[in-house]
Amino acid sequence: MGSEDGETVLHLAAQSGNFELTKWLIEEKGMDPMVKSAKEGKTALHLAAENGRLEITQWLVDEKGMDPMVKTLQEDKTALHLAAEKGQLKVTQWLIEKKEWIQWLKHLRIYMDSKLKSVRAGHKGAVTKLLVKFDELKSKTDTEVDEVKALDDAVTQKQKTLIDLNNRLLEQTSEENLEQEITDSDEYMYELDCKIRQIRKFIKSFEHVETNTIISHDTVGPSTSRLNPDAYHFTPEARVDMNRCAIDSMNQQYSINAPAEGKTALHLAAENGKMEEGKTALHLAAENGEMEVTEWLIEKKGMDPMVKTSQVTFDIIYIELSDMFNSELLT
Numbered sequence: 001m002g003s004e005d006g007e008t009v010l011h012l013a014a015q016s017g018n019f020e021l022t023k024w025l026i027e028e029k030g031m032d033p034m035v036k037s038a039k040e041g042k043t044a045l046h047l048a049a050e051n052g053r054l055e056i057t058q059w060l061v062d063e064k065g066m067d068p069m070v071k072t073l074q075e076d077k078t079a080l081h082l083a084a085e086k087g088q089l090k091v092t093q094w095l096i097e098k099k100e101w102i103q104w105l106k107h108l109r110i111y112m113d114s115k116l117k118s119v120r121a122g123h124k125g126a127v128t129k130l131l132v133k134f135d136e137l138k139s140k141t142d143t144e145v146d147e148v149k150a151l152d153d154a155v156t157q158k159q160k161t162l163i164d165l166n167n168r169l170l171e172q173t174s175e176e177n178l179e180q181e182i183t184d185s186d187e188y189m190y191e192l193d194c195k196i197r198q199i200r201k202f203i204k205s206f207e208h209v210e211t212n213t214i215i216s217h218d219t220v221g222p223s224t225s226r227l228n229p230d231a232y233h234f235t236p237e238a239r240v241d242m243n244r245c246a247i248d249s250m251n252q253q254y255s256i257n258a259p260a261e262g263k264t265a266l267h268l269a270a271e272n273g274k275m276e277e278g279k280t281a282l283h284l285a286a287e288n289g290e291m292e293v294t295e296w297l298i299e300k301k302g303m304d305p306m307v308k309t310s311q312v313t314f315d316i317i318y319i320e321l322s323d324m325f326n327s328e329l330l331t
Contacts, residue, residue, distance in 0.1 A: 006038020007047075014044035014060075017053040026064065033064055041073020042082075049091050050082035057083075057091050062100065067097050077284075084281035084297070087290035092281065096301060120165045124188070125159050131195055138202065138276050145206040152199045159192055280307070 010031045011020040022044065025031045033044045048056040060066045068079045083091040095244065134151055137143045166185040173181045280288045282303045285293040297303045 006040075008035065008037075010035070010044050011037050011047055012041070014053060014056050015047040015051050017048075017051065017056065019053075019055050019059070022048075022056050023059065033060055033066060033304050034070075034324050036073055042173070043070065045070075045079050046077075046082055049079035049088065049095070052083070052085045052086070052088035052091055054094060056095065068098065080281050081279070081284050084290065084293050085284035085288050087285065087288065087293050089296060092285075092293055093296065096281075113169065113172055116165060116169055120162065123158055123161055123165065126277070127155060127162075127192065130155050130158070134195075134199055134202075145203060148199065148203050148206070152203060155192075155196055155199065159189070162189065162192070162260065181215055185249070219266075 002021065003145055008017075008031065010022065010025045010033065013025060036043050037047075042050075043066070045057065045068070046062045047053075049068075061068055071078050072082075080092065080095045083095060130151055136146075137148055137151065159277070166189070169185075170178070170181060279287070280303070282294065282297045282305065285297060287306075299307055
């Protein structure tokens with residue numbers, strides 16, 4: 001038997017918070033908790049979460065294996081979205097901190113780790129090209145000191161970028177791979193420092209001779225492409241603001257949603273209009289005036305209130321990110 005909204009007795013039991021009845025209907029009467037209501041397409045988990053029924057929510061996820069990422073048919077919202085939208089703080093906290101969510105974030109970090117390594121390889125390739133250019137300048141008799149100084153500045157900037165990338169990668173490298181990552185990055189940075197010293201020694205040779213003196217290039221050892229020769233095939237500059245890159249961007253770790261109108265959580269909090277698509281838990285909580293949930297998501301979970309409603313869906317995020325890194329960052 002169902003209600004006027006196409007809800008079964010199981011939906012109504014979960015919605016009202018009757019844990020014993022919910023459990024009995026599923027375990028004794030064999031009702032399927034994955035069945036969605038006819039009108040809104042909500043499961044028992046959606047109804048329990050949006051009504052703040054923490055015990056039922058936990059039981060459905062932990063004991064019955066329901067996926068908190070499953071979305072409603074009508075509004076395309078997860079249990080987390082519904083809980084945040086209705087101001088159900090405890091349910092919102094539990095869903096975010098649930099080990100399945102942490103595992104999902106771990107997989108995302110692994111994915112972004114590979115992308116950071118690709119960006120780093122691109123910068124190493126640029127360093128290799130700059131060192132080849134240095135070899136060319138050394139072999140010329142009409143080399144200008146300003147030209148070598150400009151090259152030194154470029155390599156030094158790359159060195160700083162690589163140090164930052166190495167630190168970011170170390171923060172998210174697994175324990176079993178940590179030693180190898182440290183060894184490889186330290187070896188490369190030591191070699192790069194030696195090359196920079198050679199460049200600066202060459203510059204000093206200009207400063208200690210008269211203008212009409214032929215500069216001897218034999219005092220500086222040859223630069224080689226031994227610094228990650230495989231990375232030489234990458235293009236020189238990866239145009240990316242590393243402060244907004246993928247790992248740091250865990251501010252958006254709960255922000256993968258359907259398309260909307262490109263508004264931030266602050267926009268939604270400031271207006272009365274409804275937007276049913278593309279909103280994170282933070283957007284929904286702010287839109288509905290749920291101060292406690294909004295404050296907790298920002299202050300405790302580090303969600304960025306300036307993040308706009310997403311333009312990509314979870315199903316295509318990997319394709320989009322892959323295209324971005326392959327076609328833009330390394331060109």
